[in-house]
Amino acid sequence: MTENVEVPKELDATIQSMDNRFHDIVTLDDRKSYTGYLVPVENLIDFATSIRDDLGYDYLSSVTGVDYFPEEKMEVVYHAYKTSGGGALVFKVQIPREKPEVPSLISVFPGSDFQEREAWDLLGIRFSGHPNLTRILMWEGFEGHPLRKDWKEPFFEEEKKPYKNRWPEGGVYRIEDEVPMGKNVKYPLGFDPQKWTPEEQTTFKEDMDSEAGDNGSNGSAMHTDQIVVNLGPQHPSTHGVFRMVARLDGETVVDLYPEMGYLHRNHEKIGERNTYIMNMPYTDRLDYISSMSNNLGYALAVESLMGIKPPERTEYIRVMMVELTRIVSHLWSIGFLLNDLGAFFTPALYAINERELILDIFEATAGSRMMCNYLRFGGISRDLPDGILETVRELVNERLPRKIDELDTYLTENEILRSRCIGVGVLSKEDAIAYSAAGPVLRASGVSYDVRRADPYSIYERFEFDVVVRYNGDVYDRYLVRMEEIRQSLRILHQVVRDIPEGEIQTGKALYQVRVPAGEAYGRVENPKGELGFYVVSNGKPNPWRYHIRAPSFINLTALGKMCKGEKVADVVAILGSIDIVLGETDR
Amino acid sequence: MTEGLNNPDIPIPDELAGSIAITTLDKIYNWGRRSSIWPMMFGLACCAIEMIATAASRYDLSRFGMEVMRPSPRQADLMIVSGTVTKKMIPVIVRLYNQMPEPKYVLAMGACASGGGPFKEGYNVVAGVDKFIPVDVYTPGCPPTPQALLHGLITLQKKIDKQSILKVNWYRKEAIPAIPIPILGPDLIDPRDYEKIRNLPPVQEESTAEA
Numbered sequence: 001m002t003e004n005v006e007v008p009k010e011l012d013a014t015i016q017s018m019d020n021r022f023h024d025i026v027t028l029d030d031r032k033s034y035t036g037y038l039v040p041v042e043n044l045i046d047f048a049t050s051i052r053d054d055l056g057y058d059y060l061s062s063v064t065g066v067d068y069f070p071e072e073k074m075e076v077v078y079h080a081y082k083t084s085g086g087g088a089l090v091f092k093v094q095i096p097r098e099k100p101e102v103p104s105l106i107s108v109f110p111g112s113d114f115q116e117r118e119a120w121d122l123l124g125i126r127f128s129g130h131p132n133l134t135r136i137l138m139w140e141g142f143e144g145h146p147l148r149k150d151w152k153e154p155f156f157e158e159e160k161k162p163y164k165n166r167w168p169e170g171g172v173y174r175i176e177d178e179v180p181m182g183k184n185v186k187y188p189l190g191f192d193p194q195k196w197t198p199e200e201q202t203t204f205k206e207d208m209d210s211e212a213g214d215n216g217s218n219g220s221a222m223h224t225d226q227i228v229v230n231l232g233p234q235h236p237s238t239h240g241v242f243r244m245v246a247r248l249d250g251e252t253v254v255d256l257y258p259e260m261g262y263l264h265r266n267h268e269k270i271g272e273r274n275t276y277i278m279n280m281p282y283t284d285r286l287d288y289i290s291s292m293s294n295n296l297g298y299a300l301a302v303e304s305l306m307g308i309k310p311p312e313r314t315e316y317i318r319v320m321m322v323e324l325t326r327i328v329s330h331l332w333s334i335g336f337l338l339n340d341l342g343a344f345f346t347p348a349l350y351a352i353n354e355r356e357l358i359l360d361i362f363e364a365t366a367g368s369r370m371m372c373n374y375l376r377f378g379g380i381s382r383d384l385p386d387g388i389l390e391t392v393r394e395l396v397n398e399r400l401p402r403k404i405d406e407l408d409t410y411l412t413e414n415e416i417l418r419s420r421c422i423g424v425g426v427l428s429k430e431d432a433i434a435y436s437a438a439g440p441v442l443r444a445s446g447v448s449y450d451v452r453r454a455d456p457y458s459i460y461e462r463f464e465f466d467v468v469v470r471y472n473g474d475v476y477d478r479y480l481v482r483m484e485e486i487r488q489s490l491r492i493l494h495q496v497v498r499d500i501p502e503g504e505i506q507t508g509k510a511l512y513q514v515r516v517p518a519g520e521a522y523g524r525v526e527n528p529k530g531e532l533g534f535y536v537v538s539n540g541k542p543n544p545w546r547y548h549i550r551a552p553s554f555i556n557l558t559a560l561g562k563m564c565k566g567e568k569v570a571d572v573v574a575i576l577g578s579i580d581i582v583l584g585e586t587d588r
Numbered sequence: 589m590t591e592g593l594n595n596p597d598i599p600i601p602d603e604l605a606g607s608i609a610i611t612t613l614d615k616i617y618n619w620g621r622r623s624s625i626w627p628m629m630f631g632l633a634c635c636a637i638e639m640i641a642t643a644a645s646r647y648d649l650s651r652f653g654m655e656v657m658r659p660s661p662r663q664a665d666l667m668i669v670s671g672t673v674t675k676k677m678i679p680v681i682v683r684l685y686n687q688m689p690e691p692k693y694v695l696a697m698g699a700c701a702s703g704g705g706p707f708k709e710g711y712n713v714v715a716g717v718d719k720f721i722p723v724d725v726y727t728p729g730c731p732p733t734p735q736a737l738l739h740g741l742i743t744l745q746k747k748i749d750k751q752s753i754l755k756v757n758w759y760r761k762e763a764i765p766a767i768p769i770p771i772l773g774p775d776l777i778d779p780r781d782y783e784k785i786r787n788l789p790p791v792q793e794e795s796t797a798e799a
């Protein structure tokens with residue numbers, strides 16, 4: 001908590017050093033335990049341009065809205081970072097709730113594209129100047145903006161959990177028996193389905209349609225038709241339920257548009273009804289391949305609000321679990337990239353074999369193979385079982401290095417892999433930063449940015465490891481970054497299993513109902529997919545007021561269209577595979 | 589291989605025992621089907637990861653003749669609904685189900701597909717795929733372990749064993765009606781519910797008005 005108050009004072013100096021036209025306009029956010037600056041709506045674009053160009057905050061990590069319902073206002077919160085490292089510059093704009101309208105930052109930070117659309121979709125904040133402000137997770141025509149505090153879902157029971165009918169009263173009923181029709185639906189007043197006409201679902205903007213059908217630039221060129229091809233949502237290469245609409249000229253992609261939301265499971269709405277600890281198992285289901293590291297991001301955010309730190313041993317166990325998770329995720333991703341390239345399932349089988357061995361460790365420790373739900377605020381749910389450290393030692397010192405080398409020999413120099421991947425789906429360094437790409441996608445484009453180094457959390461500053469970076473920004477480099485990161489994770493793990501101390505695993509008592517003081521916090525970790533952030537606002541009650549997830553898979557997709565333009569349609573599959581998305585996190 | 593098939597009532601001469609089998613039509617028909625159930629290759633959410641793990645080496649789905657995952661619904665016998673069914677996705681799932689040829693089976697994998705699971709209260713979540721398509725086997729778990737999924741699949745095999753070629757509905761004269769595809773309106777609209785929606789009681793209206 002004390003930390004939270006320190007930060008703005010320090011940052012103030014940076015603002016002071018700015019062009020003095022902002023001195024009188026920008027104010028410090030002086031609510032207790034809040035950080036950052038309040039920027040008037042009119043000056044937002046100027047301010048953003050200035051922090052990017054003059055102060056070097058070139059990376060806009062997160063954009064989200066908060067509905068301060070009792071105060072009748074909405075707030076848009078921006079987190080910007082320097083790609084050279086360091087803490088966040090947080091700035092906010094406040095707008096009246098009846099007419100929430102903010103200028104879009106897409107001209108300054110193109111990476112805000114999808115996030116602004118999400119804020120429009122879920123909170124109804126209008127971003128003027130956004131070229132395509134349509135719903136992104138729900139469908140066009142859906143009634144209402146669900147994350148507003150006065151919007152109630154059809155299965156609404158109470159504002160906050162635990163619901164009284166379960167605890168302490170215990171007269172459990174099924175919600176289906178309480179709502180009309182017994183279904184999870186609600187319609188506007190006097191709605192008649194047969195008189196209603198569906199909203200037009202246009203994927204491509206009008207101006208693009210008009211170009212269709214003609215490819216002859218100078219009259220002499222052959223006339224070919226452009227066609228629109230739909231991939232997904234049920235398509236084996238999309239890694240889940242994801243849809244891409246591509247406009248093709250022959251085999252070449254002219255334009256590509258990602259369409260998501262098919263797995264939008266309302267994490268944030270449910271999360272704001274849940275108590276703090278109840279959200280922990282839900283974080284498992286975000287990026288469901290790396291549940292342990294999702295746990296860590298959320299735990300860090302809430303711990304910083306509570307002002308506690310876990311004991312030594314727990315820190316080591318956390319790092320151990322998170323790095324094992326990174327290996328699992330990268331192995332999975334490499335296996336399935338090969339799947340996408342047409343080497344169906346054999347490479348994936350090799351990868352899954354090793355993954356199973358790590359899952360055994362998770363199962364022995366946390367009780368579940370995938371959904372570990374292992375971390376607690378200020379601790380972990382239980383200590384390591386006897387003998388498991390030996391298994392980990394054996395695995396990370398003997399077997400895995402050997403197996404990774406083996407995979408490396410089979411794949412890295414493979415001619416087919418090289419010719420399918422080198423030079424495909426290139427994302428330049430400037431674009432990677434502008435589009436707020438994160439994780440291996442960012443590092444393969446020549447940006448040496450890893451949250452573990454740039455803004456260390458937990459005990460990462462104690463370990464020796466290299467931030468892997470490659471410079472071509474193509475599919476091959478993303479693959480190489482992942483391969484090398486597995487080795488770096490093993491390096492960290494060597495040090496962890498060597499140094500792990502004995503001791504306590506929980507700071508204070510493990511409580512079911514934690515007390516979280518009012519304030520805001522942003523916890524971010526370097527997840528296997530990229531920077532995962534949790535933005536939590538507490539008002540001192542048992543439930544978070546706002547619970548937002550900055551999902552790397554979601555934001556990395558902003559650059560997908562850019563990467564695919566001009567490539568062959570078969571490469572789209574490889575490019576998507578190289579971004580490595582997990583739909584649970586993309587759609588949340 | 590023939591042991592399980594032989595009808596015990598009819599003796600086979602010893603010299604032929606290794607090469608012929610006498611059985612009933614139902615038995616051989618079901619034996620063929622139960623040993624080559626081709627699942628559709630599509631995953632919805634977290635449960636799909638465990639489904640893939642089940643297909644991989646350690647649990648090895650091919651022991652049951654089920655490793656041939658088909659990306660096309662036209663070639664699939666079994667739809668494993670492996671994950672949360674959302675309102676945005678259900679029209680696609682119903683369409684895929686309609687496109688599968690008979691005989692077809694549905695296995696609801698995990699808490700979400702069976703009844704909404706942890707996300708049941710979500711505004712974009714369908715509380716169980718059985719609200720729209722008929723389910724043959726429910727597999728509990730979140731996610732079900734590969735062993736649990738295998739148990740579910742073996743249960744499906746047992747179900748197939750009990751069917752009789754004389755009674756199954758896909759050999760009847762009358763066509764099996766397709767399931768009407770839900771529509772995305774202000775909320776999800778099931779075409780079978782038109783009447784009910786029009787006559788919704790005022791309770792619903794009240795709660796909508798204040799929202």
Ligand code: SF4
Binds near residue numbers: 671701705
């Ligand atoms: S049942 Fe659990 S593991 Fe399966 S899709 Fe639902 S949340 Fe994910």
